[in-house]
Amino acid sequence: MDYLVAVLLPQLLHGLVFGAALGLLALGLTVIFGLLGVMNFAHGELYMLGAYAGIAVVGLTHSFWVAMILAPLSVAALGAVTEIVTLRPIYRREPLYGLILTFGLALVFREGARQIWGGDMRRILPPVTGSTPLLGMTYPNYRLFLLGASSVLLLLIWVFFTRTRAGVLVRAAVQDAEMLDGLGVNVPRLFTLTFAGSAALAALAGLLLAPVFTVYPQMGVEMILLAFIVVILGGMGSMGGSVVAALVIGIAQSLFALWMNPQRVAIAIFGIMIVVLIVRPRGFFGREGVLE
Amino acid sequence: MSRVVTWRALAAFGTLAALPALPGIPTYYLLLAFDALLFGAIAMSLDLLMGYTGLVSFGHAAFYGLGAYATAILMERGVLSLWACLGFSVLVVGAYALVVSYFATARRGIYFALLTLIFAEVVYTFFRYTQTFGGSDGIQGLPDAELWRGVPIDTPERKYYLVLAYLALAYATCRVVVTSHFGRVLVAIRENEDRARFLGYSVQRYKMAVCLISALLTGLAGAIYPIRSAFATPDLMGKVGKLGRLLGPRGLMPNPKTGTVTPGVGKAVTDIKGGKIEFRVDRHANLHFVIGKASFTDAALVENYAAAIDEILRLKPSAAKGRYLRKVALATTMGPSIPVDPGKTRGLTEEPQPN
Numbered sequence: 001m002d003y004l005v006a007v008l009l010p011q012l013l014h015g016l017v018f019g020a021a022l023g024l025l026a027l028g029l030t031v032i033f034g035l036l037g038v039m040n041f042a043h044g045e046l047y048m049l050g051a052y053a054g055i056a057v058v059g060l061t062h063s064f065w066v067a068m069i070l071a072p073l074s075v076a077a078l079g080a081v082t083e084i085v086t087l088r089p090i091y092r093r094e095p096l097y098g099l100i101l102t103f104g105l106a107l108v109f110r111e112g113a114r115q116i117w118g119g120d121m122r123r124i125l126p127p128v129t130g131s132t133p134l135l136g137m138t139y140p141n142y143r144l145f146l147l148g149a150s151s152v153l154l155l156l157i158w159v160f161f162t163r164t165r166a167g168v169l170v171r172a173a174v175q176d177a178e179m180l181d182g183l184g185v186n187v188p189r190l191f192t193l194t195f196a197g198s199a200a201l202a203a204l205a206g207l208l209l210a211p212v213f214t215v216y217p218q219m220g221v222e223m224i225l226l227a228f229i230v231v232i233l234g235g236m237g238s239m240g241g242s243v244v245a246a247l248v249i250g251i252a253q254s255l256f257a258l259w260m261n262p263q264r265v266a267i268a269i270f271g272i273m274i275v276v277l278i279v280r281p282r283g284f285f286g287r288e289g290v291l292e
Numbered sequence: 293m294s295r296v297v298t299w300r301a302l303a304a305f306g307t308l309a310a311l312p313a314l315p316g317i318p319t320y321y322l323l324l325a326f327d328a329l330l331f332g333a334i335a336m337s338l339d340l341l342m343g344y345t346g347l348v349s350f351g352h353a354a355f356y357g358l359g360a361y362a363t364a365i366l367m368e369r370g371v372l373s374l375w376a377c378l379g380f381s382v383l384v385v386g387a388y389a390l391v392v393s394y395f396a397t398a399r400r401g402i403y404f405a406l407l408t409l410i411f412a413e414v415v416y417t418f419f420r421y422t423q424t425f426g427g428s429d430g431i432q433g434l435p436d437a438e439l440w441r442g443v444p445i446d447t448p449e450r451k452y453y454l455v456l457a458y459l460a461l462a463y464a465t466c467r468v469v470v471t472s473h474f475g476r477v478l479v480a481i482r483e484n485e486d487r488a489r490f491l492g493y494s495v496q497r498y499k500m501a502v503c504l505i506s507a508l509l510t511g512l513a514g515a516i517y518p519i520r521s522a523f524a525t526p527d528l529m530g531k532v533g534k535l536g537r538l539l540g541p542r543g544l545m546p547n548p549k550t551g552t553v554t555p556g557v558g559k560a561v562t563d564i565k566g567g568k569i570e571f572r573v574d575r576h577a578n579l580h581f582v583i584g585k586a587s588f589t590d591a592a593l594v595e596n597y598a599a600a601i602d603e604i605l606r607l608k609p610s611a612a613k614g615r616y617l618r619k620v621a622l623a624t625t626m627g628p629s630i631p632v633d634p635g636k637t638r639g640l641t642e643e644p645q646p647n
Contacts, residue, residue, distance in 0.1 A: 039402050099348050099405055225413050228406050236402070263421040270414045274395065281399060 019250020050203025
């Protein structure tokens with residue numbers, strides 16, 4: 001019982017918190033993939049830039065809450081410009097070009113961040129301090145806030161895709177962008193806005209996780225690999241699947257860390273992916289043959 | 293001339309073979325040419341996959357790194373025969389590539405790029421955190437390999453010809469592959485995978501085969517790499533852009549470990565002029581550094597000592613538990629060392645107060 005409350009339960013919650021934030025990242029990745037057919041290798045760097053933009057805004061205004069608005073907006077603007085300048089000209093080419101392009105963009109963003117902010121590790125102080133007694137243990141308030149914020153965001157995204165006209169348009173574009181174009185919708189603008197939105201989500205995830213983890217130019221690389229695994233597990237192009245898979249991976253990661261060297265957890269997570277690929281190659285919710 | 297070997301290729305290889313005979317060519321350029329040829333071979337093997345079959349691999353760094361580690365691990369344990377090292381590398385890389393290529397080609401489209409990348413990252417993590425294989429330092433200070441007993445590959449010329457021979461082998465392999473029926477099928481798969489399948493070709497088997505060939509060629513390049521520079525580190529994987537790092541251990545070149553190979557040259561120079569010192573940790577968790585020179589005044593030395601200790605304590609990772617600094621000792625170059633009380637850092641620079 002003691003073991004349950006003192007060790008297992010906090011770790012389970014940690015996993016849930018991390019999984020929810022990972023879900024924000026993976027969701028953006030999935031939508032972009034469904035829409036443009038491009039797996040965005042620079043997504044992890046947008047996540048990293050969100051954290052750095054947050055540090056910059058906090059440095060200027062001394063308010064985490066202002067940063068929560070300004071940082072995603074600035075990264076979204078960067079995402080929109082990137083999309084218009086680099087991705088738009090190659091839509092009609094093979095997806096191969098998009099892959100290599102975003103891989104290059106990732107390098108540019110990462111090294112750019114290193115040039116501007118240096119390679120040192122940085123931290124943001126959590127805006128919410130203290131801890132709350134919860135189910136017989138005490139849990140940091142900031143992590144509870146993180147869980148709440150991510151859940152609300154995921155809910156809002158769900159509402160956006162099911163209840164608003166813009167969300168329905170995005171889903172329609174995933175299904176058949178050409179037909180949508182024929183119906184008179186400005187598809188290039190839709191693509192740009194979606195890309196910007198997914199960049200903002202990644203940036204927000206980066207900023208929200210920054211007080212828990214450290215901020216450094218390479219922080220995106222680890223996350224993007226996890227996000228890729230999440231997308232593969234959830235089923236390519238399935239939004240609900242990515243959220244479920246993100247929670248599974250988040251919890252698995254923090255539970256594995258209990259029993260094995262934390263540095264080896266990445267290998268165990270990878271083991272899960274291999275098993276799922278053998279047992280169910282299309283992932284949890286993927287349909288056979290979709291987006292191949 | 294046959295379709296496989298062209299006059300142009302023969303002329304190119306002839307020129308390359310004559311390169312070391314040029315009068316007055318510096319050793320440095322020979323070693324640079326070594327890198328160029330090696331990476332040329334890797335680019336060719338990657339082109340088999342990306343150019344001819346249309347599969348984007350982000351995981352070739354792992355084949356390269358595994359090959360390098362296989363060689364380095366054998367050489368570190370006293371096996372100096374080139375052929376044993378290469379053979380072992382082929383086995384290791386081949387086994388790994390078989391698994392990767394199976395999973396990566398099982399589904400179509402984006403999976404190949406993603407899975408090769410994720411597999412490569414796992415290999416990187418494994419070597420990065422496995423102390424048996426040197427952890428993040430990698431395996432360094434290897435002896436020269438032997439072509440056969442008593443013939444070490446020690447001079448830059450011999451190393452150059454080794455890599456040239458490898459390049460010729462890789463080129464010939466790629467030529468044979470792309471001019472054969474097998475190569476035509478690969479192009480067909482790139483152009484229209486469904487049609488190739490309907491024509492009765494087992495697409496996955498072809499993809500796996502070309503993936504295996506490409507992986508083995510890259511792995512062999514990796515296996516040859518430690519022979520050139522005598523060390524393998526986890527950073528070999530993925531960071532092909534940072535070649536400066538690899539030029540160090542012979543003492544021929546500025547070394548990134550001391551910060552003299554850096555993108556910010558101006559900053560490095562001002563830092564060193566301003567008295568920047570480098571910390572070094574040895575295998576037994578001792579920290580070594582220089583706090584001054586004989587020409588410094590006593591006060592300056594004490595001040596440097598205090599600043600260094602403060603800095604070490606400031607850099608202490610928050611996860612470190614217990615006493616961080618256990619013992620401190622001071623020594624002159626080649627002189628005996630004197631233990632110092634590590635607890636005293638503050639107020640060292642003030643004059644002792646007469647009481």
